[in-house]
Amino acid sequence: MTTNLITGGAGFIGSHLSEILLDKGEKVIVLDNLSTGQFSNIASLEENPNFEVLIDDVGNEDLTEDLIRKSDRVFHLAASVGVRLVIERPTECLTNNILGTDIVLRYACRYRKQVLIASTSEVYGKSVNQVFNEEDDRIMGPTSKSRWGYATSKAVDEFLALAYYEEKHLPVVIARLFNTVGPRQTGRYGMVIPNFVRQALKGEPITVFGDGSQTRCFAHVRDVAPALAGLLAHGGAFGKVFNVGSQEEISILDLAKKVVEKTGSKSEIKVIPYEEAYSAGFEDMQRRVPDLSRIHALLGYEPKHDLEDILEDVIAEQGSCSP
Numbered sequence: 036m037t038t039n040l041i042t043g044g045a046g047f048i049g050s051h052l053s054e055i056l057l058d059k060g061e062k063v064i065v066l067d068n069l070s071t072g073q074f075s076n077i078a079s080l081e082e083n084p085n086f087e088v089l090i091d092d093v094g095n096e097d098l099t100e101d102l103i104r105k106s107d108r109v110f111h112l113a114a115s116v117g118v119r120l121v122i123e124r125p126t127e128c129l130t131n132n133i134l135g136t137d138i139v140l141r142y143a144c145r146y147r148k149q150v151l152i153a154s155t156s157e158v159y160g161k162s163v164n165q166v167f168n169e170e171d172d173r174i175m176g177p178t179s180k181s182r183w184g185y186a187t188s189k190a191v192d193e194f195l196a197l198a199y200y201e202e203k204h205l206p207v208v209i210a211r212l213f214n215t216v217g218p219r220q221t222g223r224y225g226m227v228i229p230n231f232v233r234q235a236l237k238g239e240p241i242t243v244f245g246d247g248s249q250t251r252c253f254a255h256v257r258d259v260a261p262a263l264a265g266l267l268a269h270g271g272a273f274g275k276v277f278n279v280g281s282q283e284e285i286s287i288l289d290l291a292k293k294v295v296e297k298t299g300s301k302s303e304i305k306v307i308p309y310e311e312a313y314s315a316g317f318e319d320m321q322r323r324v325p326d327l328s329r330i331h332a333l334l335g336y337e338p339k340h341d342l343e344d345i346l347e348d349v350i351a352e353q354g355s356c357s358p
């Protein structure tokens with residue numbers, strides 16, 4: 036039986052991935068320090084005899100080494116995530132993301148295990164390409180803007196993973212995730228859809244940062260999590276980077292309007308300049324659309340859920356939690 040270690044498995048994406056692997060009859064070990072994840076995300080899995088959870092830190096090297104030794108595959112999802120968290124706690128973000136990946140790759144290499152590293156579309160930086168291809172150039176902002184620290188930490192993770200592949204033939208694949216959303220995602224660290232839905236359900240103003248003309252493509256976690264499982268199970272993926280996401284594009288202002296409409300909310304939409312929402316000189320990307328041809332060619336990947344499905348699922352989840 037295949038044993039999977041999922042670092043960050045009590046998080047949003049990791050908990051959905053855990054369910055998928057358990058449904059396939061595989062074993063899952065979750066290692067999570069609950070810094071942004073929640074135990075409730077995986078509580079229902081505890082009854083499954085193939086499931087094990089350890090509340091601890093990837094930085095606990097002895098434990099991480101032991102868990103990697105016991106596993107066949109490692110999904111490294113543990114990271115400091117979210118623009119707000121990255122701006123407020125840049126030291127933690129940089130060290131956690133870079134050192135955590137270093138530890139995972141080092142022991143995966145020692146015990147010759149297959150690894151998936153979760154990266155992000157942020158690594159494309161400020162490029163203004165129409166559609167981002169994995170081999171495109173990247174344009175990063177200055178080091179004085181902590182916002183770019185997250186993108187850089189993930190780019191270092193990618194370089195390190197590819198170096199292990201080239202030099203030490205470690206079977207490692209990189210998933211460059213674009214905006215992934217769905218049930219269990221928390222809005223606490225600046226994620227837009229859970230925040231808009233919460234504000235709409237409470238009748239509070241919906242806060243659009245910037246002028247709202249920036250566009251994003253949102254993928255359902257129910258499409259993204261199986262793609263992660265598929266990538267690591269496919270021998271042809273090693274040594275490569277894969278965009279994972281959706282190409283359904285919407286401006287943030289239109290997203291806010293859609294949330295108002297779908298919730299039947301009376302909330303007003305309030306546009307807040309970036310300087311007020313974050314800090315002076317905050318930079319954002321205007322557009323972020325993935326080229327999905329590489330993952331489509333390998334796995335036949337195509338998102339099955341659209342933005343309507345995503346909003347319905349998030350609204351249903353938050354609606355059921357409201358008093």
Ligand SMILES: NC(=O)c1ccc[n+]([C@@H]2O[C@H](COP(=O)([O-])OP(=O)(O)OC[C@H]3O[C@@H](n4cnc5c(N)ncnc54)[C@H](O)[C@@H]3O)[C@@H](O)[C@H]2O)c1
Nearest residue numbers: 043046047048067068069070071072092093113114212215
């Ligand atoms: N959700 C997205 O839109 C998105 C987009 C791009 C990339 N990603 C990447 O996907 C991965 C999962 O993100 P998510 O959206 O599920 O966020 P999440 O915050 O829900 O998951 C991250 C998990 O890692 C845990 N964690 C963090 N540091 C840890 C450590 N040192 N030791 C043990 N556990 C630790 C957290 O408690 C959390 O459960 C991350 O690597 C993130 O960078 C996510």
